[in-house]
Amino acid sequence: MTIGTWNVRTLLDLTDNEGPHRRTAIIAHELKRYGIDIAALSETRLSEEGSLTEVGEGYTFFWKGLPEGVQRNYGVAFAVKTSMPQSPIGVSERLMSWRIPLTNSRYATLISAYAPTLDAEEESKDRFYSQLHTLFQSVPHDDKIILLGDFNARVGRNHQLWQGIMGRHGVGKCNDNGLRLLTFCSQHSLVITNTCFQLHDMFKTTWMHPRSKTWHILDYAIVRRKDLRDVVITRAMRRVDGWTDHRLVRTTMKLCIRPPARRQPPLSRLNLNSLNDPVRRNSFQEIVGTRLSDPNQPIFPPTQEGLNQNWDHVSNILLDSATSILGTTKRKHKDWFDEQARDIHNLLEEKNKAHQAAINNPNATTSTTSAEARSKVQHMTRSMQNEWWLKLAGEIQGFADIGNQQEFYCAIKRAYGPQRTATSPVRSADGSKLITDKKEILDRWAEHYQYLLNRSNPSDPTVFENLPEFPTIPELDNMPTRQEVHMAIISLKKQQGCWS
CATH class of the missing domain: 3.60.10.10 (Endonuclease/exonuclease/phosphatase)
Structure with missing residues (x-):
């Protein structure tokens, strides 16, 4: 343009x-x-x-x-x-x-x-x-x-x-x-x-x-x-x-127009720790057993497509039952504000009330109360943040001292937050298309290794049998080794009186 x-x-x-x-x-x-x-x-x-x-x-x-x-x-x-x-x-x-x-x-x-x-x-x-x-x-x-x-x-x-x-x-x-x-x-x-x-x-x-x-x-x-x-x-x-x-x-x-970024919702994970509870574990087993033994569930033919459909049916039953009984995990990597959100919200509520009172009835008393509430919120939040970081630093140092590598890195993740992984796109076999879908990327990698590992060997193994051999010289077979020559020289010098 x-x-x-x-x-x-x-x-x-x-x-x-x-x-x-x-x-x-x-x-x-x-x-x-x-x-x-x-x-x-x-x-x-x-x-x-x-x-x-x-x-x-x-x-x-x-x-x-x-x-x-x-x-x-x-x-x-x-x-x-x-x-x-x-x-x-x-x-x-x-x-x-x-x-x-x-x-x-x-x-x-x-x-x-x-x-x-x-x-x-x-x-x-x-x-x-x-x-x-x-x-x-x-x-x-x-x-x-x-x-x-x-x-x-x-x-x-x-x-x-x-x-x-x-x-x-x-x-x-x-x-x-x-x-x-x-x-x-x-x-x-x-x-x-x-x-x-x-x-x-x-x-x-x-x-x-x-x-x-x-x-x-x-x-x-x-x-x-x-x-x-x-x-x-x-x-x-x-x-x-x-x-x-x-x-x-x-x-x-030359206008460069990028498509709008699509924000994907975060993936929810099943709370597998709930299986440690006998009540929930028994409930999960009962629901899965009841749904799998239901006589009204569909019957799939014994073919490859039927096996895939049967697996999809069973996996859906397991996932739905686990989601309803076990639930999903909550965010693990919380910062100092999230872990103490209730106390902070109470302080903010007091500060907002004092501020509203100062607006509705402006005088020296309400203004002073509002300023004190604001100062208190600032002081308390800073104290909470410092205490949280000191506690976390102490935990990290303690895990490092006793050599607990797993808990040490878990505490490090709490400090830095969870790592975000991005899907790397790949190109199609002919290089004309950029694949960004996760399932299509996995299919492309499977196709690549299927071709790489299962292709036929282009070489002919009988070629090695027809290679000519180097001729052997009989005189060379009877020649002494280097060590034998060295020992012979030492023996000759002793006989000549060179060495005592």
């Missing part, structure tokens, strides 16, 4: 305007020339809310502005190449949002913004960022956010101070509006993509100051920090001609 942001100065066809008429057609022509699917336009100066379709180029314009008869210096709009099931929503003459569907029940929220200029009143700037903050809070957490527009801000190049918010390739110095924008991005975990790619300044800057003739970045494409990997590149298009002093910023994105 290719998106763009562009300050078009105006879309009005005024007689005293130096630009040509049919501005929407010219803008649509330039957007089509650079392959822009959706563009956020700012400073459109159109009135009210409305839409317009340029049939020739295939773009539809949606805008939001001030009412008719009021001086209009702002205005935002969207230009989209393809039809969408939902239309954008105008927040104000400076903000417009559009929630578009992607896939797998996922959405992307695009925001077209036009921030006040540097010399605008502080009240106007505060109002703009307050509305933008409210708009961000209304966006669902799973949506991808793409914030586009002219923010009239220079963020500079100090990436060490704003790590994770801007990249290493900024331009110029930061001003007051840039500080506002960076602070807002920090609050909402956003990253400015214009500063994340190593390009020449001519491909990053979007506006030239009329007096100093210095180029700056004023138009930005901003996404969530976790969605930065979706952005292929963000750059300014120098050759776009739309009778405006701003350059078009084009952002190419």
Whole structure:
């Protein structure tokens, strides 16, 4: 998907305007020339809310502005190449949002913004960022956010101070509006993509100051920090001609959409320790025996399929009977709060009553009582936590001293909590499919070892019988060994008187 942001100065066809008429057609022509699917336009100066379709180029314009008869210096709009099931929503003459569907029940929220200029009143700037903050809070957490527009801000190049918010390739110095924008991005975990790619300044800057003739970045494409990997590149298009002093910023994105995570309920285990109770054990035996000896239970044929059905029937009887009689185990690995939850809840109940009394009848006595109750809860919970950890540490040390490895590791698990195991997916035999289902994974491993351990031996064992043998030399069979030669040398030296 290719998106763009562009300050078009105006879309009005005024007689005293130096630009040509049919501005929407010219803008649509330039957007089509650079392959822009959706563009956020700012400073459109159109009135009210409305839409317009340029049939020739295939773009539809949606805008939001001030009412008719009021001086209009702002205005935002969207230009989209393809039809969408939902239309954008105008927040104000400076903000417009559009929630578009992607896939797998996922959405992307695009925001077209036009921030006040540097010399605008502080009240106007505060109002703009307050509305933008409210708009961000209304966006669902799973949506991808793409914030586009002219923010009239220079963020500079100090990436060490704003790590994770801007990249290493900024331009110029930061001003007051840039500080506002960076602070807002920090609050909402956003990253400015214009500063994340190593390009020449001519491909990053979007506006030239009329007096100093210095180029700056004023138009930005901003996404969530976790969605930065979706952005292929963000750059300014120098050759776009739309009778405006701003350059078009084009952002190419390759959206990575993950399916929503499925939370599986925790597995319940049977409380097998209940079998130590003779009453429950006898009840379990009686129920299983009664259900298995029921004359009305189905009869299965003596085939492989019938054996499987018979086993399923028996296992269901055993499981249902064990669940109803023995029950399931409760959580073993409790922390200090869970093990002392009753005492803590009683303290919290007293604190809540004192707090409610202070609200209903505010005076010095009730306020003091509420403060004391709160202090008591804080003191007692800290004491409970310290005592729990000291007791657990003592148990671990005691098990280590007597060499009880089983209880030692059980106590360690109480401290660290239970370990969670994840199922590792495998690929099919031809490698074309990734198997994630637990039963299918087991079947795939069985298939793998069935092929690995039961395949036929490709070698011919008779080949070893036909191998030629090395010829033997009779003289070599009568040669002395190395030890015999060494003993002969020692004997000869003794005879010659070399050794006494």
